[in-house]
Amino acid sequence: MAHKFVDNYRERGARKKLAEKLKDRGIQDKNVLGAIAKVPRHYFFDETFWLQAYKDIAFPIGDGQTISQPYTVAYQTELLHIKKGDKVLEVGTGSGYQTCILIELGADVYTIERQENLYNRTKLVLPHMGYQAHFFCGDGSKGILDHAPYDKILVTAGAPFVPEILLKQLKIGGILVIPVGDEQTQKMLTVIRVSETEYEKFELDTFRFVPLVGDQAW
Ligand code: SAH
Numbered sequence: 001m002a003h004k005f006v007d008n009y010r011e012r013g014a015r016k017k018l019a020e021k022l023k024d025r026g027i028q029d030k031n032v033l034g035a036i037a038k039v040p041r042h043y044f045f046d047e048t049f050w051l052q053a054y055k056d057i058a059f060p061i062g063d064g065q066t067i068s069q070p071y072t073v074a075y076q077t078e079l080l081h082i083k084k085g086d087k088v089l090e091v092g093t094g095s096g097y098q099t100c101i102l103i104e105l106g107a108d109v110y111t112i113e114r115q116e117n118l119y120n121r122t123k124l125v126l127p128h129m130g131y132q133a134h135f136f137c138g139d140g141s142k143g144i145l146d147h148a149p150y151d152k153i154l155v156t157a158g159a160p161f162v163p164e165i166l167l168k169q170l171k172i173g174g175i176l177v178i179p180v181g182d183e184q185t186q187k188m189l190t191v192i193r194v195s196e197t198e199y200e201k202f203e204l205d206t207f208r209f210v211p212l213v214g215d216q217a218w
Contacts, residue, residue: 005129007040014054015041018070021056027074031082035104036074041067043129044095063117067095068156072207074101079177079190079204080152082107089147089169091140092156092212096122100131102154109133110147112140114214141214143169150174158186158209163216167191167199179209183218 042053084106093113123135148169155178179186
């Protein structure tokens with residue numbers, strides 16, 4: 001990232017307003033709203049576009065990559081019910097904005113991205129911003145077996161079905177949040193692992209994600 005990181009009252013004020021807007025849209029978890037108000041989303045943007053950073057919109061950030069809409073990030077995060085120290089697997093690192101939100105909530109994040117250029121960029125940018133995570137490059141539709149089990153698993157790309165192999169990497173009581181559908185739209189699903197063999201599934205609102213591409217995906 002070429003520009004210097006500058007965070008002034010103007011950016012901080014815009015962030016607070018963004019958090020208030022998400023509250024009006026239905027995000028209730030105070031910790032999630034607090035994290036939105038804290039993570040400097042404009043650091044992911046070219047300086048020319050800083051004013052765009054605190055609008056509730058997805059935005060192209062180079063390398064053919066889009067930073068997720070704040071509402072979507074807050075929505076998925078709220079469903080995860082992150083507790084301090086939770087071990088979280090994030091599939092689809094992308095810009096790393098969602099990763100920062102999880103870290104801000106106290107999660108120990110294992111994040112995997114299949115595109116090498118994004119993996120390389122984000123694993124440099126986040127520590128530079130003060131956010132530490134475990135970065136992996138590869139196909140996250142199979143999870144990361146070496147570090148399983150996880151308290152929570154978050155998939156930030158649209159899947160054709162719930163990969164069985166991800167469910168098996170949840171701790172008992174663990175939660176998987178994943179958008180599932182066709183290429184156009186997906187329903188947000190949460191799956192709770194209630195025992196070794198039983199899962200409870202809830203279907204929620206409709207979203208539009210970029211496709212999850214891989215062995216257990218498109
Ligand atoms: N969480 C990001 C947005 C991610 S967009 C943010 O906050 O900005 C979804 C990302 O998932 C894309 O970067 C895409 O390359 C990645 N992806 C798609 N399929 C994947 C897979 N099988 N494993 C890992 N990453 C994948």
